[in-house]
Amino acid sequence: MTAPAFLTGGGETGALMRGHDWSSSPLGNPAGWPPRLRSVVELLLGSKFPMFVAWGAELGFLYNDAYAEILGAKHPRALGARFHDIWAEIWPDILPLIEAAMAGVATYREDLPLLMNRRGFDEQTWFTFSYSPVRDEEGRVAGMYCAVAETTGRVLMERKQAFLVRLGDTLRGLNDPHALPTLAAELLGTELGADRAGYGIIDASGEVVSVERDWTAGRVASLAGEARILDAFGPAVIAELRAGRTLVVEDCQADPRTSRPAYLPTWDSIGTRALIVAPLIRSGRLAAILYVHSGGPRHWTGVEAELVEEAAGRTWDAVQRAWALADLRESEERLQLALDASGMVGLYDWLVPQDRLFADARFARLFGVDPDRAAAGAPLADFKRVIHPEDAARVEAAMKRTLETGEPYEAEYRLLRDGGEVHWVAARGRCLHDGGGMPKRFSGTVVDITDRKQAEERQALLSREVDHRAKNALSVVQAALRLTRAPDLPTYARAIEGRVAALARAQTLLADRQWSGADLLTLLRGELDGFLDRDGGGPQAEVDGPPVSLPAGAAQPLAMAIHELATNAVKYGALSAPEGRVEVNWTVEGGLPDRLRLRWTERGGPALKKSPERRGFGTRVLDGTVRGQLGGTLSLGWRPSGLVCELDVPLRPGPPPGDGEVDAAPV
Template structure:
């Protein structure tokens, strides 16, 4: 190692003041006239100013006035440069540098100015000393990205530099010092290493066989890259209080594995991570929030923990530990966070792939266990799966193919076209694919199969993405069925012949018996039952072609069936429609057998069966729609309830700010805008609740005629001058049972929809009439007396498909941003909740008529009562017990009650409130939420009233089911303002 003390070193002599060589004498030779002073130090920024003001008494360089011209020239060049440079001069290598180099020195600046080179960079001296010796020996050196472990900021850090050391000669040509031009490349080196590391990590994660392997690969790679003592993953358990460590890379310490409590490592630290903040600690002993005993037990002094937070829940963390204190650099923390993001994505992908493989294995095992052919195709019919039964039956290993190829290569030639026609029809209509065909076996013989498949749709778009099907062997059943049908057909043919011979059966049979000449395709003979069924006399049918009576849509199928008869095949259960004499159509089912040039048939009128089947299918579809709407109603009702809880503190806080007039004019305008938006959100939630049939309705007798007339001006101003508004309602119109506020909102929504459907103007007609519904009226209503409220427009109208979806929540044809899609669904929910119905009549280009059917009320509407006076904001009104499980709602409501003069006691649950009651807590008023975990607000109210009958009770809820709520409990709907709360309390006090 080079001796750092160069003052007595003779291997690299420096010139003395007398020009001779030696190790003693004045510090610098070649000094010029002191009158030259230090003019060469003019400028140079902070470093030049520092040199000019520096006390050089203790510096090995001496005063600048004595510096030789060679040193002055180099220093002048250095101070004028924007590139990091320094000069080391003289036997003790006195250190001079410019402003850019001062940034490299860090905390060593400004004390490094004029100091000895070795004293400044003692920690890297073993690395740079050989290069210094070479420069002082007259040999220039260059190093690129040389790693150096420096201490510039109070701690050791790894750095990289690219630099050159050049010898500097004095006036006598002797090397008197060295000059360095350098640049720090730490960021570039770290960035390159980081890129290389992340690329290698990505490859390892791609090759990981499962989630555990992905975590192990990440921990090992990151631990080696950072030189950490421990890297691992911890996963938060369902209880939210324990973490499970299953993967850990350890170097020189024991791995952390097993179950641990979160509070063992400091609740403050865990809470910060729950909020998604990366926890960075350089020394746990210097951080009072850390639990020292826990960290000492696992030999950890410094750590970084990166949390994985999804949808507000803390799922897991990636941690990196050091045994000793460690000043984490920003690059290290950024790398750990990047690795956490990538590794968790890989872990979740590996978990998904693992579960997918498990699911596919279970599915294949289940499918192979079924003794029938199971298959899957994509939307176009390209096969994606056949189970083992396919290969066992056909003798051909499964290979991906298409539906036409399967039909051509495996299905009987006579059945292929019908198979593809049925599949194409199923794809076109989106209905079930159902067909019977014969499939060739491995032996070359054919067996009959019943094929059925259902479409699977993309949940987001509703488009068919694949077909799931099964082919069931029905060959034995088919043969038995055909034998039986053939026997029946033969018997029926004989019946027809004998009937004609004997006359009695022919004349009185209820079945339609006929003989058709195959060559001419005309009726030779028909029995009287044809007249009873179709109205044609027998002479009007006989000698006429059968095609004269067939429905146009059934003509092709009938011709195909008749062609089979011409080929000598029987027709079994063929159905088509025949025209009646009065212009109607009847469905007929044929069993026909050819013999001797004639077709002998026994035909039944199956029109009633068809109609029953259609009614059944319509009922099933209505049931599916009802179940769908009920499910959506439950979902939207729950969401709306949660939104009301969120809106309550928002509306309350904004109302308080407005009432107190806080802020500047601009701030008050912003508060007013926020309050207006909150009101719009409140209205939106009310619409959701109306659709879900969960809004708290105040159902009273309503004078519909008066209500509609009173809204005429508002509707006219809303629709604009291009639209004529007409109101029609009888003078003696009975009252309806309804909530007037909700009914007004529904009418306004329907009027806005009508306006949007008439962009060029038109007529909006609102009418009301009394209707009496008996049985069989066709509406989903009980027989009884109703008020039919109609909102009709002359606008664009809707097609059948659009009208069928019109009452679905969020369905809108107005385009993005032009409507919530809740207007009709809200009106539909309101009518249904009141025991009525909503009906839509619409045709494209002819307008739309929306009918609201509301039950009539047997009670006359009462005159509007004067609103109770609000409770004043001054004075004491007593003590109020406030119960709500939502803390923010409770805080907002407590503030309102305090403003109204109440002393407030708060409880977070009904059980906590019961505890206060049992402990003798005094209060005059109970204000409680309804829906809470455990006991409901209704249950709490009954319990408090039983113990303290004098206590007044106000029930507050985002929504309330009618069941389980006593009618004598006053209710206030969330969200609410202070004035609304005050009015409810005033009403409560007035009624006692």
């Protein structure tokens, strides 16, 4: 039979129409098709744009070569078939549009999403099309006509780009190298509607993959942990990855790379039937993988594979950046600990041409500048204002020398803070110059050396004090040697030894207190030690009074005075008899300075009939130390019951040490 004229041409589909068996089609023999249908078929067969027409009560389906590509495996069996039978899987989505067209209303949709099955698997597609009614010769709507364009590729590409932008924005805002891979995997897995996604690191041997955390949609288990990739996935899979090729598997049970009997149980055990794995090759070796798994078979589009590849690269870059930042933070923390341990106060960076000095918070606080202002950059003058006026010229000269010559900057100087507080700092720095030899930036550090300076001052003071006290001690020894009288040499030696021992004890007390003074009670106990806690019969000496810290200048003279009183009591007074007693009491009266009033009372010793006719060495020592050295008053009462001595001395610091004067000269 000769084909109707309107079926001439039309490419492959036209040829199929001409040879098609129309007996089972609701459209019947083309020779009996109405003129309007013939016109539409002739129109679409002559077009390169995808078109179809559905005609009659059962909507018999006709289309051209361009539309055949959209049908996929449904072509050519779709030719002449019922519209519903061809697109049963999307019928609920398009039925309202079909009904509108058959009711005489044209419809238009742009990028309509449709889940089609045209090649044996479900795939998400997008289409832009118009359904238009086609009327017969009587004006009744007898069918519908469609011009359609598949926009799946463009929509997927736009979605891919939008996802990559979103992924990049998310990764840039996250610096945790542990959380970052998991978040990237979650974003990717959600975007692709996958069941699992994760990021694995390959060790240096290339044999073990480590997954810290991955993402799942809740239908499969996590793969966090370590696995030997060759043992788990097989040589074919690993060869693909090591070659830098993205692994795309639509069904693990059918793909020859994954369906080998030795490795198929691996995929079953982790609930995976389809996957995309993008390798990261760095320095010639497999360094990491980004995997996306599906629990069932799935067709992956080329755009989806590209999306995984690009996400893998961006995730790798973000992870490496995060690790670099983490290492930098750790290095900074180590540096900060080192700075803290070394007493480092702060860092500064002075941009010389702009006169903007940037400093950290500790430097800023030391120089009395608001830390936020210092961090944003402030003029050098804001920091220089606290330099001690006596040091300012020296500091200025040192900085000028560095600016002009480039030699290292070093200076130790004082900072005079509000309220008169003084801090010592040691400043160090270097100056960089531009190609023309002009200073460009001046950077360095400052160390708070206040404690060191104070220690040095204390040490110098202590040295002067020791020198001064040593001179005094030698002077007292010389005086004792010169003025002590005794009937024989042994007696003379004992007298000298006792006085030198008293002096030594006072020296020891001062040394124990770092020459800052001596405790009065300790001094008294040292001179009366044998009489305070005597076995049987109770103590012969009692001391009582408030705590008193004697100034350094008063300790030695007072020790000598007490020693002479004790020596006199042992030889001639209360301590020469078993029944004798000595009481030492004292009080402190406030004033400028405070005054020590000490009373030495003897009783129970040999009766005194009158005061001594001449002054001995001990009396001269008492008078010389109390009046001459301490600036106090002395009262000696020679009563029948025993000696009563009253001392009244000011508790003022001694004369400045190192002045060349000797305290013990009055002896």
